[in-house]
Amino acid sequence: MVPLIVTLAVVVVALSLTAALLIARGRARRGTLSSGDQPTPRPAESPPTPPGAAPRPTESAPEPPIATPRPLATQEGQAEPPRLRDRLGAARKMFAAYATSVLARGSISSETWAELEEALIRADVGLKTARKLLADLRDQVTSGAVTTPADLMAALETLMGDTLRRVSGDSSLAFEPDTTNVWLFVGVNGVGKTTTIGKIAAREMASGRHVVVAAGDTFRAAAIDQLELWAKRAGAGFVRGLPGGDPSAVIFDAVQHAGARGSNLVLADTAGRLHTKANLMEELKKVRRVAERPPGKVTEVLLVVDATTGQNGLAQAREFTSAIGVTGVVLTKLDGTAKGGIVVAIQEELGIPVKLVGLGEGQADLVEFDPEAFVTAMLH
Amino acid sequence: MFEALSERFDGIFARLRTRGRLTDAMIAEALAEVRDALLEADVNFTVAAAVVARVAERCRESELSKSLTPAQQVVKVVNEELVRVLGGETLHIRYAATPPTVVLLVGLQGSGKTTAAAKLARWFKQQGRNPLLVGADLQRPAAVEQLRVLASQAGVGMFSDPVDPVATAAKGLDEARRLGRDVLIVDTAGRLTIDEDLMDEVARIESVLSPQYTFLVVDAMTGQDAVATAEAFNAAVGINGVILTKLDGDARGGAALSVKEVVGCPVAFASTGERLADFDSFYPDRMASRILGMGDVLSLIESAQREIDHDVAESTVAKLRRGQFDLDDFLQQMQQIKKMGPLSGIIGLLPGVPKEIKNAKIDDKDLARVEAIIRSMTPAERRDPVIVDGSRRLRIANGSGNAPGDVSNLLRQFREAQQMMLKQLGVGGSKAGGNKAASAKGSKSKKRKGGRVTPRSSKNLARNTSDTGRSMDGFGDLEQLAKQERLGAGAGWPTPGWRSKP
Numbered sequence: 001m002v003p004l005i006v007t008l009a010v011v012v013v014a015l016s017l018t019a020a021l022l023i024a025r026g027r028a029r030r031g032t033l034s035s036g037d038q039p040t041p042r043p044a045e046s047p048p049t050p051p052g053a054a055p056r057p058t059e060s061a062p063e064p065p066i067a068t069p070r071p072l073a074t075q076e077g078q079a080e081p082p083r084l085r086d087r088l089g090a091a092r093k094m095f096a097a098y099a100t101s102v103l104a105r106g107s108i109s110s111e112t113w114a115e116l117e118e119a120l121i122r123a124d125v126g127l128k129t130a131r132k133l134l135a136d137l138r139d140q141v142t143s144g145a146v147t148t149p150a151d152l153m154a155a156l157e158t159l160m161g162d163t164l165r166r167v168s169g170d171s172s173l174a175f176e177p178d179t180t181n182v183w184l185f186v187g188v189n190g191v192g193k194t195t196t197i198g199k200i201a202a203r204e205m206a207s208g209r210h211v212v213v214a215a216g217d218t219f220r221a222a223a224i225d226q227l228e229l230w231a232k233r234a235g236a237g238f239v240r241g242l243p244g245g246d247p248s249a250v251i252f253d254a255v256q257h258a259g260a261r262g263s264n265l266v267l268a269d270t271a272g273r274l275h276t277k278a279n280l281m282e283e284l285k286k287v288r289r290v291a292e293r294p295p296g297k298v299t300e301v302l303l304v305v306d307a308t309t310g311q312n313g314l315a316q317a318r319e320f321t322s323a324i325g326v327t328g329v330v331l332t333k334l335d336g337t338a339k340g341g342i343v344v345a346i347q348e349e350l351g352i353p354v355k356l357v358g359l360g361e362g363q364a365d366l367v368e369f370d371p372e373a374f375v376t377a378m379l380h
Numbered sequence: 381m382f383e384a385l386s387e388r389f390d391g392i393f394a395r396l397r398t399r400g401r402l403t404d405a406m407i408a409e410a411l412a413e414v415r416d417a418l419l420e421a422d423v424n425f426t427v428a429a430a431v432v433a434r435v436a437e438r439c440r441e442s443e444l445s446k447s448l449t450p451a452q453q454v455v456k457v458v459n460e461e462l463v464r465v466l467g468g469e470t471l472h473i474r475y476a477a478t479p480p481t482v483v484l485l486v487g488l489q490g491s492g493k494t495t496a497a498a499k500l501a502r503w504f505k506q507q508g509r510n511p512l513l514v515g516a517d518l519q520r521p522a523a524v525e526q527l528r529v530l531a532s533q534a535g536v537g538m539f540s541d542p543v544d545p546v547a548t549a550a551k552g553l554d555e556a557r558r559l560g561r562d563v564l565i566v567d568t569a570g571r572l573t574i575d576e577d578l579m580d581e582v583a584r585i586e587s588v589l590s591p592q593y594t595f596l597v598v599d600a601m602t603g604q605d606a607v608a609t610a611e612a613f614n615a616a617v618g619i620n621g622v623i624l625t626k627l628d629g630d631a632r633g634g635a636a637l638s639v640k641e642v643v644g645c646p647v648a649f650a651s652t653g654e655r656l657a658d659f660d661s662f663y664p665d666r667m668a669s670r671i672l673g674m675g676d677v678l679s680l681i682e683s684a685q686r687e688i689d690h691d692v693a694e695s696t697v698a699k700l701r702r703g704q705f706d707l708d709d710f711l712q713q714m715q716q717i718k719k720m721g722p723l724s725g726i727i728g729l730l731p732g733v734p735k736e737i738k739n740a741k742i743d744d745k746d747l748a749r750v751e752a753i754i755r756s757m758t759p760a761e762r763r764d765p766v767i768v769d770g771s772r773r774l775r776i777a778n779g780s781g782n783a784p785g786d787v788s789n790l791l792r793q794f795r796e797a798q799q800m801m802l803k804q805l806g807v808g809g810s811k812a813g814g815n816k817a818a819s820a821k822g823s824k825s826k827k828r829k830g831g832r833v834t835p836r837s838s839k840n841l842a843r844n845t846s847d848t849g850r851s852m853d854g855f856g857d858l859e860q861l862a863k864q865e866r867l868g869a870g871a872g873w874p875t876p877g878w879r880s881k882p
Contacts, residue, residue, distance in 0.1 A: 124422075190625075190626070192489065195520075222525035243529075274629040276630050278745075310602055310634065311603065312422070312632070313601070333489060336572035338605035361489075
């Protein structure tokens with residue numbers, strides 16, 4: 001318990017603060033300081049609402065003033081799901097330039113390697129993973145298996161495809177028929193957890209599963225309303241708690257509700273949280289424990305990762321995995337200019353498969369991860 | 381957030397310093413490592429290459445200064461270059477001659493625009509302004525509702541009209557004029573830069589509002605794509621500032637560097653937490669010194685000024701210097717520090733803290749346990765922990781829900797810490813020279829002078845130490861450090877271990 005470090009640190013801080021104050025006093029006399037922070041404590045530890053007493057807020061406000069997503073890509077969920085390759089095409093021109101430049105050379109030179117490294121880094125694959133991939137390729141060149149730039153490009157494509165397929169070959173989500181499956185969605189703030197749940201709810205309803213959506217993000221303002229709109233659109237059941245309430249309680253209610261109604265799938269939303277916040281990660285562990293209570297069983301823990309994420313994505317995956325055991329990654333917003341190469345690093349270092357890819361704001365814009373298409377789209 | 385980057389630099393520079401003479405090859409090798417460190421921190425590829433090229437250029441050109449070893453020269457150039465890239469002035473908002481001053485927020489989905497809008501409104505309110513928030517994000521379900529809730533938390537008015545984003549923005553402007561609000565903050569829907577319709581829409585919003593400030597909201601965790609995003613938005617609406625969000629994680633924030641370098645507009649505000657209050661102007665020089673491992677002393681001081689009770693702090697110093705710092709004072713000190721936020725965050729701001737402490741997972745729950753143990757002691761025990769014998773220990777352990785061993789641990793650690801503090805302050809300890817002399821003078825304002833930081837020999841620098849006690853000498857130098865920071869981070873070198881000159 002109480003590592004020496006903590007006490008030390010406290011003392012250190014204490015000392016430096018007192019020193020800092022001595023300096024600060026002089027300054028304070030001159031300038032005025034704004035004070036009066038009004039802390040809005042994260043409700044994780046102490047739900048501000050009185051327990052039990054308050055009924056659910058039924059202020060059925062005249063349907064929030066929200067237009068439906070513009071492209072109306074839903075068309076009753078029957079629209080043909082977008083193809084990864086098509087969607088990626090638009091933003092992939094830059095990468096193609098590298099391929100062309102590499103191919104334009106007559107032989108494999110040091111520039112070729114530099115260009116490939118640059119291309120991979122620009123795709124957010126990361127320095128370490130990029131070098132590892134290129135080292136493999138170098139071996140192939142040394143052994144004489146690859147001799148021309150064209151072969152090299154093909155070899156890179158195969159290598160990345162193989163790497164991805166080894167882990168992400170099967171992108172189906174685990175589902176056990178005789179229990180109440182709980183799929184838990186976690187991730188840092190703003191990656192698209194709520195939207196992803198909305199899309200998955202629609203998809204699973206369409207495939208005949210009985211879905212209950214649990215509004216476990218009780219922290220962000222209006223997250224509950226946002227999810228409710230998605231649930232309504234999908235025709236799924238919806239369980240909500242009070243804003244600022246205990247997320248575990250909401251998930252528990254949802255599981256019980258699903259069990260009672262014979263629904264076999266609960267999609268559990270959670271508030272976005274930075275993986276560095278120990279208390280919030282603890283909260284997540286509790287959510288998971290509660291979700292495991294009968295009849296619930298957590299069959300998937302999906303980490304939602306934004307395609308624009310850089311090398312921090314690796315830290316996210318690591319921390320969420322060590323806290324609650326991530327089973328798969330959902331890569332969102334891949335329809336932009338970002339290439340989402342971080343998932344290659346996540347697979348490579350942590351062995352977590354990519355399962356789904358988000359390609360837009362419509363209900364149908366969520367497709368299964370396809371390693372070949374992903375790599376092809378990246379390299380051409 | 382930038383800690384890892386600064387750590388890498390420490391390593392690279394330490395290796396340089398151990399060499400007496402530098403060959404071109406050595407410099408090239410060091411610069412390649414600098415480039416890698418930047419790339420790992422998500423600095424854009426082009427930007428990283430440009431920074432390194434400029435450094436190389438300057439290393440070649442610069443005449444070797446007499447007072448500096450070649451290694452120091454390289455370090456200095458890298459530092460200056462980074463400060464330059466990140467740097468520049470803090471953005472000072474200039475209010476429009478005829479109110480309202482219009483601020484438009486744009487960005488990708490999920491970058492944090494809505495939250496940033498509310499935080500910004502709160503900030504303006506604190507500046508004595510009277511802002512109005514406009515929710516023009518009609519795309520994401522419940523985005524307007526979210527803004528409404530946040531606006532009421534911030535105590536700021538909010539307007540939205542669920543028809544059309546452009547019309548909403550225009551009406552919002554009329555509304556602000558009608559109500560006599562002097563700042564108008566317009567939140568827009570997140571959009572991808574390749575979505576031509578939506579980019580066109582945001583351009584129309586921009587032309588309807590002709591805002592004084594158009595801020596791009598950027599997630600600190602963004603990778604290489606940050607530059608493409610910034611360029612596209614800049615082309616569409618003309619950005620004059622960046623709001624960097626989610627800075628409280630461990631992202632290395634290379635995006636901030638890249639955007640500044642490529643689009644030329646500075647980071648204006650940074651958001652560092654989930655509370656509405658966790659938001660402030662961005663100080664590039666402070667951030668630069670944070671990257672460079674100097675700690676962010678000014679931010680720490682400001683935070684301390686807000687949260688810490690001056691009288692308590694003074695009496696603590698007095699007690700410390702008399703060697704009477706007891707567990708009660710310790711407890712009080714802990715309470716004060718807790719007000720400033722999580723311990724790990726505070727430690728991150730401190731200069732010269734050994735890596736072992738910085739990297740240690742510090743759980744604030746441990747603080748609570750320490751607190752529980754101390755609170756289970758009688759006043760006499762707190763004043764003089766020596767009297768705690770076996771039976772007292774058992775009572776304390778039971779009272780606080782810990783094992784007796786935990787109690788002994790704490791007491792032992794406290795004793796050690798106490799001794800260290802005495803040493804630190806030059807009271808009764810064996811610490812030589814300067815500190816003692818200073819404390820003899822007795823004047824508080826002068827007591828730190830003995831521990832002045834001076835440029836020191838490269839040997840001392842290279843011998844950056846994991847010896848906790850030694851590194852901690854540096855905390856006496858805060859005053860000096862703060863001065864340096866005010867002069868600009870380039871004035872002093874980042875030194876991994878601050879050491880008092882004997």
